[in-house]
Amino acid sequence: xRPFNMIVRSEEQHIVALxxxxxxxxxxxPENTANIVxxxxxxxxxxxxxxxxxxxETIRLxxxxxxxxxxxYADIIRVFTNRRSTSRERHMPAYERCAx
Numbered sequence: 001x002r003p004f005n006m007i008v009r010s011e012e013q014h015i016v017a018l019x020x021x022x023x024x025x026x027x028x029x030p031e032n033t034a035n036i037v038x039x040x041x042x043x044x045x046x047x048x049x050x051x052x053x054x055x056x057e058t059i060r061l062x063x064x065x066x067x068x069x070x071x072x073y074a075d076i077i078r079v080f081t082n083r084r085s086t087s088r089e090r091h092m093p094a095y096e097r098c099a100x
Contacts, residue, residue, distance in 0.1 A: 001044070003094035007051075010086060017079045024075070044098060051095035058087045 022029045042050070062084035070076040 003048070003051075003091075003098055007091050007094065010091070014079075014083050014086070017082075021076055021079060045100075048095045048097075048099035052092060052099055055087045055092040055095060059084055059092075062087075 019029060021027075062080050066080050067077065067084075070080065
């Protein structure tokens, strides 16, 4: 169901980009400990509203925590900036539209 299926595909692409960075720098990929909440029992509108909140959290994470610690790594900055921009310019508007 849109926009969820489109965003899942986008997230898969982001994972590929991050894994390439882990490989480049010889870093073991961290275990995924994300708190994934499925929309069971929610309406589509409620699930989309939750998506808006999650995207806001993602943008804040990149701006306040991740980007400040990678200032010496142009390739990491590029991946993180692209990820943040995708959240702000694509995912958030998609969730906002379906939350109305």
